[in-house]
Amino acid sequence: MRGLIPLTDNKSTDLKLNEFVNGGPVAPKDPVEKRSGFFIMFDTIIEATARPDGKFSQEIYLEGRLIDKARFAGGITDEAILEHLKSCSGFRRLVHSIGISVKSNEQESAGVFFVLENWGVTSKYExxxxxxxxxxxxxxxxxxxxxxxxxxxxxxxxxxxxFEFEREGTLATVSIIFYLNEGYQVPEFQVEPPVDFRSESYREMIAKSLLNKGNNKRLKAAIDKAKRGEDVTIAYIGGSITQGAGAKPIHTECYAYRSYAIFKQMFGKDDGGHIHLIKAGVGGTPSELGIVRYDRDILRNGDVNPDIVIVEFAVNDEGDETKGNCYESLTLKALTSANKPAVILLFSVFLNDWNLQDRLAPVGEHYDLPMVSVKDAVVEQFRLTKTEGNIISKRQFFYDTYHPTNAGHQVMADCLGFLFAETERSAPDLSDIVTDKPAMIGNDFIHTCLLDRSKIDDIASIDPGSFNGTDADLQSVEMDDHPYGTPQFPNNWMHKGESGRGSFKMTIRCKRLILIFKDSGNIEFGSADIWVDGLQKLTADPHIHNWTHCNAVILFNEQAATEHTVEIRMASGHEDKHFTILGFGYVS
Structure with a gap:
């Protein structure tokens, strides 16, 4: 066992970060083996990812998630125990010690540091x-x-x-257990048998995911192209699950790459080199941002015409201001492309068995699209014990509250693979999908285009004012099969505290306008007031979610294109802080 000693300049009394570093070994006061305890992570694969501060680490966020971790990883159902996990004071009353086990996948590993951070009352991160x-x-x-x-x-x-490592990309299997103080008891942990991915019961579970075969004309056309050895591109757009969150390593174990590999194995010729992958998932974002990104991230600004487009926003679109209009617009944007790609709607699921399938599946029914529901496949059997027929437990499927483990990603890929197989063996539909009919929810944003610092041209007249900097500390995501992150919206406008107080001013003629701004956990960022045609529309707060990602908000949505003025200036009292305008989505 290793201990910790406080830094000699500890300043906890004046509310500075109370930090400890490693010291020499100390003897345990009593054996933890005699204490009751429960796991927060059990045999979980983690991966060292490069961070802006130069560290290579894997973060496990606890705020708002620790109780769920105790429930699904530790099997805790006692509400009194769970209540203690809501605060640091309760946590310390409950937990005596933390056991951390790390098994590196590398033969020679230089070691790892485990970090626990509490958020503060006065200044959350400090x-x-x-x-x-x-x-x-x-x-x-x-x-x-x-x-x-x-x-x-x-x-x-x-x-x-x-977990902080010395090298990027290091993989390890970790477990974290909370040993409890005297007076607290929890049931003994039960190790589950591994998932049998080859069993008949597993195949039956996967078959339940086929929500709708849909019109198969386009998907069969893509399959036939692949069989002939012609180039076929499969594209995925969605949120963090499509990005690959929870998969380790993210670029090859995510459902997108795995289902692409399944398609290539089923239908590719020779080594399948003519089957291509585009993966464009961005964590924490809804289809409201996806419709802005589509031309850039899926079509690659006209360089790519995908044959299959898989849309996954079923757990991201709760924050979509349009309540499905942007989702249907995105679906139609893909469907009405000149090369007529197949569009598949994929419905993932959260730990609490929730998704937006009831809102979004009617869009697929309206256009008779193939639809795959991971929720329909797994939720019913989640409620069973192993003896009752459980195939994969929540502990095995979920990495955290929101994202699948490697096993969960494999389930998602196999659900798509089942659709591919069913489509191949089904009789072909002779007529194509009908798209020129009234929308189910709405199609106002189908022609949305991206406007950023690199694409002003004749679209808009812009005076950046004090928003004349460029922010390089951006949300980065692993695109396609890349293990590294690609910064999102690098051609931005940034106000810095020292850059003055001038407003960002834009004149643009359009029907609809979406503002994309940066959310950040950095306390140096402040709020900005957004004015449209001389009226204040909103105050954009970059600390709504407090982590670096992209926020999309609608500034106006009108039926006719007219000239509008947009002014963005730092809110009163925030003039000396930062704010980043990542870009805009507009409909001419």
């Missing part, structure tokens, strides 16, 4: 305790005993765990 401890990478357990350390009086909620 005034809570931070513990950092070295761990072996041979699978042995390291114990962090909570009572041995001073804690910041400003601790509010457990914020995150992190």
């Amino acid at each position: 005034t809570g305790t931070r513990l950092r401890i070295p761990c072996e990478t041979d699978g042995s357990e390291t114990i962090l005993t909570l009572e041995e350390y001073d804690w910041s009086p400003d601790d509010d909620v457990p914020g995150k765990f992190a």
Whole structure:
């Protein structure tokens, strides 16, 4: 076991970050083996990813998620136990120590640091305790005993765990267990048998995912092209699940890459080199942003004409202001492309069995599209025990509250693979999909185009004012089969605290306009007031979600194109802070 010692300049009393570093080994006061405990992570694969601060780490966010982790990873149902996990004070009353085990996938590993961060009351990311401890990478357990350390009086909620490695791309299998103080007891942990992906019951579960075969004319055309050895491109657009979150390594274990590989194996000729992948998932974003990204990220600004487009926004679109208009517009944008691609609607699911299938599936029914529901495949059997017929548990399927594990991603890929197989063996539909009919929800945004710093031309007249910088600290996502991140909206306009107080001013003639701005956890960012035609539309707050990603908001939606003026200026009291305009989506 390894211990921690406080830094000599510890400043917890004046609400600075209360940080600890590794010290020498110390003896445990009592054996943790005798204590009751439950897992927060069990045999979970993690991957070291490059971070802006130069570290290579895997973060596990706890705020708002720790109770779910205790439920599905630890099997905890006692509400009194779970209530303690809502705050740092309750956490310390409940938890005696934390056991951390790390088994590196590399033969020679230089070690890893485990980090626990609490969020503070006064300043969320600055005034809570931070513990950092070295761990072996041979699978042995390291114990962090909570009572041995001073804690910041400003601790509010457990914020995150992190594992810091020395090399990018390092893979490891980790477990984290909370050993409890005396007086608390939880049921003994039961190890589950591995998922049998070759069983008949698994195949029956996968078959339940086929929500609608749909009109197969276009999908069969793509399959036939592949069989002839012609170039076929499969494109995926969606949120973080499509990006590959939870898959380790993300670029080859995500459902998009796996289902692409299934298609290539089923229908490709020779080595399948004529089957191509486009993956364009961006975490934390709805179809409201997807419709802005489509030309850039799927069509690659006209260089690519995909044969198959898979749309996955079933767990992201709760924040879509249009309540499905942007989703249907995105679907139609793909369907009405000149090369007539097949469009497949994919419905993923969250840990709480929720998605927006009831809202979005009618769009697919309206156009008779192939639809695949992961929810329909797995949720019913989640409620069963192994003896009752459970095939894959929530613990095995979910990496966290929102994202699948490698096994979960494989289930998603196999669901798509079942659609491919069913389509191949079905009789062909002779007539094509009908798109020129009244929309189910709406199609106002079908012709949305991206406007950023690189694409002004004759579209708009812009005076950036004090928004004359360029932000390089952007949300990055793993596109296609790349293991590295691609920065989103690099051609942006950034206001910095020292750049003055001038407004960003734009004149544009269009029907509809979407603003995309940066959300950030950095306290240096502040709010900006958005004015349209002389009236204040909203105050854009970059701390709604407090992590670096892209926020889309509709500034206006009208039936006729007219000239509009847009002014963006820092909100009162925020003039010395930062704000980044990532771009706009407009409909002429």
